Amino acid sequence: MSKKSIIETVDQIINHAKDRGVIHLATEDTKLQQNIITINDKPLVNFGSCSYLGLEFNEKLRNGAKNAIDDYGTQFSSSRAYVSPKFYVDLEDKLTRIFGSPTIVTATTTLGHQAALPVLVGPNDVVILDHQVHSSIQSAAQQLKAKKIPVELIRHNRMDLLEKRILELKGQYENIWYMADGIYSMYGDTTPIDEIYSLLDKYPSFNFYVDDAHAMSCFGENGRGFVLADRKIHERMVVATSFAKAFATGGGALIFPNKEMAQKVRNCGGTLITSGPMQPSALGAANACADIHLSGEIKELQEDLQENIKYTTLLLKKYGLPNLSEKSSPIFFIAVGLPKIGYNLIERLMGEGFYLNLGIFPAVPIKNTGVRFTITRLHTFEQIEAMVAAMAHHFHIAVEEESYSLEQIYKAFKIEQKTNHTQENSQKSNLKLERLNSIEKIDSNEWDSIMAERGAFDSEYLSILEQSFKGHQAKENNWTFDYFLVRDENGKIVLATFTTLALLKDDMLMPHYISNEVEQKRQDDPYYLTTKTLTVGSPISEGDHLYLNRSNKNWKKALLIFMNELEKVQQEYNAENIIIRDLKDNDDELDAFMVDNGFFKTSMPDSGIIEKMDWNSEEDFYLALSTRSKRHFRENIRRFEGEFNVEIVKNPTNSQLQSYYDLYLNVKKNSLDLNTFQLPYAFFEAMIPSKNWEFIELSLKNDPNKKPVGVVFAYMTKDIYNGLIVGIDYEKNYEFNVYRQCMYQVIKRGKALNSKFLPLGFSAIVEKKKFGASVHGSCAYMQAKDNFNMELLGTISGKDEKKTDNYGINKRRILPI
């Protein structure tokens, strides 16, 4: 089974952004002029620097670095466990005065996490990661997972959920560690530090580990950051910080509540012992910078930065731009919604002479793309105003150009729209969309003429689904159907499809071993990790549900019109996710289109299709198989065929249907490849009156009661015989290869009915190949309002490292800069 990993999806998105010339850039300047950088021969004001105080050009820091090189050379190559240059001792002494607590200098913040976490977190502890905590902490937490320490994910900044979890876990674990950022690097929001201190005071087993990198130097007395700005470190708290942002020297530090803890990490932290030290130049600059922090000068620098932040915030508000950031943060995030609008706006701003960052998936949910920029002390008011004015001008143009609306952006971010901007749709076309809420309202001949040959979703099949999935007590069995047709000016269909609103399992498309673990949790909470989802197609139909006439020159416009409508339907139904599934893999043009429009690609399980139906006899069929498959056929199919009674049943009795349903339940319990909810009995009852449904019943000749041991629920269209659902007796399967016999009988029945091809469905693909089925990879495009459940599934899958590597699940996050 070929699974496209999240890594590939991320790779695709980043490559696309790279092709648009907005990321992976390099400066061309031989000598930098403050905050001006040259890219592609164009000087740009840099609004992407995290050197918030602009200290990289400070004379004292530069001299500190130069003097250190003069005194110690370019490096002092020795593990700190043996001997450190005196700069380290001086720096740690100064930092201890800055933070008011014992401090250890680390080569980088990431290495600091890797040194500290395995020492601080014990074997009887549990770790709770904030959903948006920086990837460097997430990576370090992987080391803990490897030691079987539970690592959980919690929704961003939700202190209510955190407290609930503390109460649940406090008796079970020695220490509960919550890990978060001081200031988050994408949206610039802050951790609720007052509430965290309250929890620390309230629960003796609660501990806090925080990465305050983006706040270092910018906030607090002596520039000690956001979390320690005006308070002492808590006795069960550890702070990591960075010198690679406002401190302007590179390196990092860990701040501890007491000397003993600091010494333990110094003694045992792997990367402190084995990784290389900071270079003398960086240490020299860091010492000079620490001196500035210990002087009154830092206050003035902080105040200059805050004034620039204040001016930027004011202008963004006055220009009516959707700024998501907190008012004192140097990180700004302007909501644009879709990646294509982000690319467009960044390109436009570069054209105007400004460099800004793109906040894109996976750092943010794909539909929460934004333009992320930073403000430093070096920006002038002129630069800030020119950039914000240009952004305000181009923002609306970019949104219109990409056929999107302000309303859609505000809805995607769940923020109140405060400004009115008259928007004219520049993408007017003669295409017309029809949305209908029942297949009965559509001309069945027209529908069937384009859909019946694509899979099991002709008008009769859909009518049965509509009847079967309503009025149930169990919410997962109540589905809502919508049908969409986009026609051109001549009334010809350019796009046709249908959607189902249903409660789906979030692991539906995940590998079975993940579903297996989730299902264990669902024994206590049946709706754990389930989401109301709008799906193109339905959970029990197979085939390419999206008819798109790509010979029509307006097919992309038609798709866009449909997707915009889909978004409205999503809002109307309050659905969390959208899935457009069963599309052909390796369609680069569609891939790029979907990613630009805020969808990410994921693989569907492979499906098997018997495409060659030109054989005339069973012997012909056998002779067309490969040598190995022939052997398999002889040993496992032909040898047992004589043991079975095979009957095509059109109108089963109630007791027959009940026995078929029981056989289906056997398979449902054992198959997690496409993990759906159990289908209701009503659906099977609704099959009986249909002329297109039939049941292939297998019983054993040696059973006088002729009790069914296998059943195939098959649906016939003009050209296709769909063996959609199978049910088997697993005990008899072991003895008589019931499953394989069911498959063979589907093939024979399909041939008897002159079917052109036979879709054999998802899963058990090796078995299907043995019958000569070709394997078809298909994909789905997904859009999630937030990434939380997916990230959570990522943490679950992390328990099986080998399999995780195969699928790349754990590597799905790239990190905020």
Place this chain on the structure above:
Amino acid sequence: MVLTKEEFCLFNVKSKLKLMEKDGCFLTTKVSQNNYLISLYEIYGFYVESTYDCVQMKTVRVEPVLSSNVLELYPPAKQLQFLN
């Protein structure tokens, strides 16, 4: 972008001077008692006075003019009219 008086007052002296340099227009100046040099600017449709301390050699105050009476204290060379 035009700021209101209230918005202008959100900033510190240093920033106000930057705003005046960027968006303001110098009108006139006067010397007050105690070695203060007071300059009058027009910015965003209102008047602003900046007070320079000649002893400390720095601007110590930048505030919008709230009353038209203040304008009468400047030399009559400029035709000053209260703006809002």
